[in-house]
Amino acid sequence: MGGVVREVFVPALAGPPASGSLGDIPFQNAREAPREAVLARKDRDGVWHDVTAAEFAREVLAVAKGLIAEGLAEGDRLAIMARTTYEWTLLDFAGWAAGLVTVPIYPTSSALQARWIIHDSGAVACAVEDTVQARLISAERANLPGLAHLWEFDTGALARLVKAGEHLPDAIVHARRAARTPESVATLVYTSGTTGTPKGCVLTHGNFHAEVDNAVELLHPVFRSVSTEPASTLLFLPLSHVFGRMVAVGCLRARVKLGHAPSIGTEELLADLAGFRPTFLLAIPYVLEKVYNTARATAEKMGRASSFDRAARIAQRYGETVEGGKPGMGLRAARALYDPLVYRRIRAALGGRVRYVLSGGSPLGRRLAAFYTGAGIDVFEGYGLTETTAASTVTPPQRPRLGTVGWPLPGTAVRIADDGEVLLRGRHVFAGYWNVSAHQPGEWLATGDIGELDADGYLTITGRKKDMIITSGGKNVAPAPLEDWLRAHPLVGQCLVIGDNRPYVAALVTLEPDGLAHWRQMHKKQDVPIRELVTDPELLAELQRAVDEANKLVSRAESIRRFTVLPGEFSEARGHLTPSLKLRRGAIARDYEGEIDELYRAPRTA
Template sequence: MDRGERAVDAAEPKLVEPVKTIVAGVVREVAVPALAGTPAGGSLGDLPFLNALEAPGEPVLARKERDGTWRDVTAAEFAAEVLAVAKGLIAEGLAEGDRLAIMARTTYEWTLLDFAGWAAGLVTVPIYPTSSALQARWIIHDSGAVACAVEDTVQARLISAERAHLPGLAHLWEFDTGAIGRLVKAGEHLPDAVVQARRAARTPDSYATLVYTSGTTGQPKGCTLTHGNFFAEVDNAVALLHPVFDSVSKDPASTLLFLPLSHVFGRMVAVGCMRARVKLGHAPSIKTDDLLADLAGFRPTFLLAIPYVLEKVHNTARATAERMGRASSFDRAARIAQRLGEAAVAGEAPGLALRAGRALYDPLVYRRIRAALGGRVRYILSGGSPLGRRLAAFYTGAGIEVFEGYGLTETTAAATVTPPLRPRLGTVGWPLPGTAVRIADDGEVLLRGGHVFAGYWNVSAQPAGEWLATGDIGELDADGYLTITGRKKDLIITSGGKNVAPAPLEDWLRAHPLVGQCMVIGDNRPYIAALITLEPDGLAHWRQMHKKQGVPVRELVTDAELLEELQRAVDEANQLVSRAESIRRFAVLPGEFTEERGHLTPSLKLKRGAVARDYAPEIEALYQTPRGS
C-alpha cells in the first residue's frame, strides 16, 4: 500500500455535490461520492514506515520535554520507535490478533503503543483513564485482552486489584515506570523481519481496534473497527478538509490533541495526522491553566474540540472582561462577531458598520481569543455534540473557521461534516464523501459507508441491513444538510401528547457560563422542566462579582439573584421552541453530574435514568404547586 492509493490530489479543496433523493417534496436521502479510493492492501501499522520511506526528516509528532519545550519527532525516528516496541510486544508472546488494552491520558506513549500494536498485528482496546475498576474489568474481560498498558501507579493498582477476575490478562505495563523502554529491551534480539511479516499479514479487512461505547444504558459494547474503516474515514476527511490538513498558510499544519484517545473522535484525528503527515502533539491535562500553557507552547494551526471546551474559552474571556469592568464591551464584540460569522457563512460581504466593528474589536477581543488557543489556530473541528449556531458564528466572526461534524463510534467518528467554503450554521453539514444519509419514516438518521463498523464484539444480535440505525433523530434540508434534533430514546412525550426533543434546550443552556449540566424532563408530565447544575468556574466568578464568596452552594441554589440570571438563560432557550415545548420550571442542584457518581459517561453524555433515579424528589417537587401560587 502506498500513499498514492488515496486516488486524490489534495492541492485544493474537493467539493462534490451531494446526490439527493426527494420524496413528496422532502429530501429523504443524501449521498456524496467518495474522494478517496479503497486501499487494496495494508493496514494502519504501515503508516509510520511509509512516512519514513517517503519523508524521513519530516516532523510527524512533537514531544513535550521536562523544561516545557517541544521537540519534533521525525518520520524516521517515529518509525524506528514503532519497530522497536512492536518487536518487544512480539517478544513478550503476543500473537497476531491478540487484544492489547491501553488505559492512559492523551500522551505520546499512547500513540506510539497504538501504532506498535498494529505493526505487531494486534488489536488495540482503549479504556478511558477515568474508568472505574468495574468498567475497566468489563472491557478487559469482554475483549479478552491478554495485555494492558496503563499510564501511572494509580491505574496500575486499579487493574491489579481486578486481576483475580481476569485470568486471561498475562501482562500489565506502566508507562511511568519505564514500560516502553523495557519492551524495547525485550525485543532487541528479534530481527526486523518478524514485524514485517506481521504487517504483511494484515489487510484492510483485519480488525484494528475494539472501541467500547459509552454505555448510557447497560454494559458498553465493543465496536469492531477495521483498518479499512479508518482508511475510508481519514482519507476522505483529509481530501475534503484540504485547508485543515494541508495548510494554506506559511505555518505547516499541526494540531495539539487534548481529547481522549480512548474516544474514537480523538483517535481518528491521530490516525489522520499520521496519514497526512501533520505534526501531532499530545496534551494530557485539560485543566484550564495546563491546557492554555500547552497551546501557547505548541501553537497549533487547527484544533479538535468538543463544544464544552469552546464554551469554556468563550466564557473565560467574558469573565476576564467582566473583572476588568469591560463586560458590556465584550458583549458588543461578541454580537458583532456573531453577525460577522453569519455574514461570512451566507457569503455576504460585511457592511461598513460591521467592518468598523471588526477593526475595533479584533485587537481588543478576537485576537485574544485566538491567542488563548495558541495564536495560530485557523480551524476548529468540532464534534461530540452540537456546537450551536451562536457559538459557531462567534468563532467564525473572530477569525477561526469551524467545521462541525456528526458521527458515532460505529462510524469511526465523522459521518457528516461541514463542507469547506459551504458552511451552514446550525447543521452538521453534508455526508462525508463516500457516505449516504437517509431519514427513516420516524425521523431516525440512517447511515451507510465504508467507515461503518464491522459489528459488535461478543454480541449475538447485530445491526441488520445495509443501513446503520443511529438512534438519533434528524432532518435534511433542501440542500442536503443534516440537522440533529435529538435522540430517539430521549424524546419526551408530555401527558398532553407533545413530542419534545430535549437536546436543543440542553445545548443552549450548557453554553451559559453558570450552567455545568442540564437535563430536560417531562415524560408523561403536564409540562417541561429541567434540572440544572452549576459550573464551578462560572459560579466562582459570579460569586466574586456579586460579593457572595462565603455563601455555601446549598444556599446559593435558592439565591434570588442567581435564580434570576438562570431564568433569563431559560427564557432565551425557550425562544428556540414552541410554548408547549418550553421549560416552565427548573431546579438548581447543589452538586454536579459526574462520571464518578454514575451520572455521566466518560464522554460526558448524560445517563438520564441514573439522574432521574437519584434526583426523584427534586423532580417530583417541580410538578407540585408552583412557587408563589
C-alpha cells in the same frame, strides 16, 4: 416526497486501499519524508521537541518487536488505559505493526468498567499510564485470568519492551504487517454505555482508511499546509474516544505534526497551547464554551463586560453573514475595530495560530459557531458515532451552514427514516459488535438520533430517539436543543430537561464551578454556602433569563416552565455521566426523584 429530502449521498474523494493496514503508516512516512516532523514531545521543562517520520518509525518498530518478544500473537488484544500522551499513540501504532488489536479504556474508568472491557475483549495485555491505574487493574487480576501482562508507562514499560525485543530481526514485524489487510480488525472501541453494558465496536483498518482519507481530502485547508506555516494540532481529547483517535490517525496519515496534551485543566491546557501553537484544534463544545466564558469573565473583572458583549454580537452577526454572502462594509469595519481588543485575545488563548476547529461530540449551537467564525476561526462541525469511526457528516469548506452538522462525509449516504431516525451507510461503518450476535448492522446503520435534511443536503440533529419526551398532553419534545443552549451559559454545568408523561417541561440544572466562582466574586457572595446559593434570588433570576432565551427556540408547549438548581454536579464517579460526558438520564432521574417530583408538586409559573 412532498418536497422533503429523505436521502443524500456524497461520492468518495479517496478510494479504498487494496492492501495494507494502519501499521504501515509510520513506515510509509519514513520512506517518503524521513526528516519531516510528524509528532512533537514535551520534555520535563515544558519544551517541545519534534519527532521526525524516521524517528517515529524506528520507535514503532522497536516497541513492536518487544510486544512480539513478550509472546503476543497476531490478533491478540492489547488494552491501553492512559491520558492523551505520546506513549499512547506510539503503542497504538506498534500494536498495529505487530498485528495486534488495540482496545482503548478511558483513564477515568472505574475498576468495574475496566474489568468489563478487558474481560469482554479477551485482552492478554494492558498498558496503563501510572501507579494509580496499575493498582486499579492489579486489584482485578483475579477476575481476569486471561490478562498475562500489565505494563506501566511511568515506570519505563516501553523502554523495557524495546530491550526485550532487541534480539528479534526487523523482518518479523514486517511479516506481520504484510499479513494485515484492510478487512483485518484494528481496534475494539467500547461505547459509553448510557443505557446499559458497553459494547465493543469492531473497527477495521479499512474503516479508518475510509474515514481519515476522505476527511483529509475534504478538509484540505485544515490538514494540508496552504501557507508557510506547516499544519499542526495539539490533541487534548481522550484517545480512548473514537473522535480523538481518528484525528490522531489522520494526522499521521497526512503528516500533520501532532502533539499530545494530557490535561484539560484550564491552566495546564492553556500553557500547552501557548507552547505548541497549533494551526487547528479538535474540540468538543464544552471546551469552546469554556474559552468563551473565561474570556467574558476576564472582561467583566476588568470592567469591560459591555465592550465584550458588543464585540460578541458583532462577531455573531459577521459569522451569520459569512454563510450567506459577503459582510457589509460597516460590519467589516466594526469587526476590524474589535479584532485587537477581543478576537485576537480569543485566538491567543488557543495558542495564537489556530485558524480551524473541528467540533464534535454534541451540537455546538448556532450562536457559538457564528461567534468563532466572526472571531477569525473557522469551525467545521461534524456528526458521527463510535460505530462510524467518528464523523459521518462534516461542514464542507467554504460552504458553512450554521446550526447544521454539514454534509455527508465523502463516500457516505444519509437517509431519514419515516420516524425521523438518521440512517447511515458507507465504508467507514463498523463491522459489528464484539461478542454480540444480535443487532449487527444491516445495509443501513440506525443511529438512534432524530434529524432532518434540508434542500441542499445539510443534516440537522434534533435529538436522540430514546430521549424524546412526550408530555401528558401528547406534545413531543426534543430535549437536546434546550440542554445545549443552556449548557453554553457560563453558570450552567449540565442540564437535564424532563417532562415525559408530565403536564409540562422542566429542568434540573447544575452549576459550573469556574462560572460560579466568578459570579460569587462579582456579587460578593464568596462566603455564602452552596445550599443557600441554589435558592439565591439574584442567581435564580440570572438563570431564568437564560431559560427564557432557550425557550425562544421552541413553542410554548415545548418550553421549560420550571427548573431547580442542584447543589452538586453530575459526575462520572456518581454514575450520572459517561466517560465522554453524555448524560445517563435514567440514573439522574432515579437519584433526583424527589427534586423532580417537587417541580410538579409546587405551583407552576406562568
